[in-house]
Amino acid sequence: MVGLGPGDARHRTPAALSAVAQAEVVVGYAPYLDSVRELLKAKEVVRSGMKGELERVRQALELAESGRTVALLSSGDAGIYGMAGLSLELAEELGLGCAIEIVPGMTAAQAAAAALGAPLMLDWASVSLSDLMVPWDRICQKLRGVAAGDLCCVLYNPRSKGRPDLLRQALDILSQGRGPDVPVAAVRAAGCPEEAVTRGRIADFPVEVVDMRTLVVVGDSTTRWGARGMLTPRGYVEKYGA
Numbered sequence: 001m002v003g004l005g006p007g008d009a010r011h012r013t014p015a016a017l018s019a020v021a022q023a024e025v026v027v028g029y030a031p032y033l034d035s036v037r038e039l040l041k042a043k044e045v046v047r048s049g050m051k052g053e054l055e056r057v058r059q060a061l062e063l064a065e066s067g068r069t070v071a072l073l074s075s076g077d078a079g080i081y082g083m084a085g086l087s088l089e090l091a092e093e094l095g096l097g098c099a100i101e102i103v104p105g106m107t108a109a110q111a112a113a114a115a116l117g118a119p120l121m122l123d124w125a126s127v128s129l130s131d132l133m134v135p136w137d138r139i140c141q142k143l144r145g146v147a148a149g150d151l152c153c154v155l156y157n158p159r160s161k162g163r164p165d166l167l168r169q170a171l172d173i174l175s176q177g178r179g180p181d182v183p184v185a186a187v188r189a190a191g192c193p194e195e196a197v198t199r200g201r202i203a204d205f206p207v208e209v210v211d212m213r214t215l216v217v218v219g220d221s222t223t224r225w226g227a228r229g230m231l232t233p234r235g236y237v238e239k240y241g242a
Contacts (some may be wrong), residue, residue, distance in 0.1 A: 182201060
C-alpha cells in the first residue's frame with residue numbers, strides 16, 4: 001500500500017519510491033499510474049477506473065497471494081481515505097496470508113495547510129463530504145460535533161456535479177456557535193504547480209469555486225487571516241510574550 005502524496009513528484013517520500021521500484025506489479029487508478037509513469041518501465045501494470053476500488057484491491061491481493069510483490073497505489077496517504085483500510089478488510093474476509101505493508105505518504109490536508117500558512121496548529125478534524133459510503137445525515141452529525149468542539153476542519157471531497165449543494169450545508173453547520181466571520185479557504189490542486197487558493201469567510205464563501213480537486217479548510221473561533229496567511233495561534237505568544 002503506497003501513498004504517493006498530494007500529486008507533485010517533490011512530495012513523494014523515498015519510502016514510496018522504493019516500494020514502487022521493488023514491486024513486480026503496480027496496481028492503481030489510471031490517473032495515479034499516469035502520475036508515476038516514469039517509475040513503471042519494465043513492470044506489469046494493472047489499471048482500473050473510477051469506482052473500481054473493490055476490484056482493484058482484490059486484484060492486488062490475489063497477485064500478492066500468488067507470490068508476486070505488488071504496489072497498490074493511493075494518492076495522499078493510503079490510510080487516509082485511501083485503499084489501506086479496504087485492503088486489510090478484504091484480506092481478513094478472504095482469509096489471505098500475504099504480508100501487507102502500508103507505506104505512508106503526505107496527505108492533501110498537510111499540503112493545503114502549508115499553502116495557507118498555519119491553520120492546523122491546534123486540534124483539528126477532517127470530514128469527507130462524499131455520501132457514497134456514508135449517509136448524509138451521519139456526515140451532518142460529525143460536522144455538528146466538529147462545530148460543538150470548536151475544531152478547525154478540513155473538508156475532503158467537498159463538492160461534485162452530483163452534489164453541488166452539500167458544501168454550503170456543511171459550512172452552515174460548522175458556523176453554528178462561531179459566527180459569520182470564521183476564515184475559510186479552498187485549496188485546489190494542493191502541492192501541485194497549478195495550486196490555487198481562494199480565501200473568504202464562512203458566511204458567504206463562494207462555494208462555486210470548489211470541485212473534487214479542492215480541499216476546504218475551515219478555521220476555529222481563534223483562526224484569523226494574518227499578514228502571512230491563515231493562522232490558528234497555538235498560544236505561545238499569549239502565554240510567554242513575543
